Amino acid sequence: xxxxxxxxxxxxxxxxxxxxxxxxxxxxxxxxxxxxxxxxxxxxxxxxxxxxxxxxxxxxxxxxxxxxxxxxxxxxxxxxxxxxxxxxxxxx
Numbered sequence: 001x002x003x004x005x006x007x008x009x010x011x012x013x014x015x016x017x018x019x020x021x022x023x024x025x026x027x028x029x030x031x032x033x034x035x036x037x038x039x040x041x042x043x044x045x046x047x048x049x050x051x052x053x054x055x056x057x058x059x060x061x062x063x064x065x066x067x068x069x070x071x072x073x074x075x076x077x078x079x080x081x082x083x084x085x086x087x088x089x090x091x092x
Contacts, residue, residue, distance in 0.1 A: 007064075008089050014062045015087055019054060032061065043081065047072055054085050064090050
């Protein structure tokens with residue numbers, strides 16, 4: 001028999017898929033994913049918009065998860081910031 005994945009693992013995988021998919025690339029659901037157009041905005045504006053996009057996308061496409069916090073890693077002066085999200089999972 002095959003090992004079964006916990007439902008929390010599946011939820012986290014779904015969240016990862018949402019956050020790593022660029023909006024407009026899924027043929028049957030062009031709204032799925034995150035808008036990549038924020039990359040050319042000033043850093044503070046990009047972070048605010050991207051954080052909002054992340055919260056909204058997770059709420060819409062994976063309601064079993066809730067974004068607790070979005071934070072950024074990287075060096076802004078080098079033009080590199082990576083968004084990371086901390087989520088909680090509602091298993092009820």
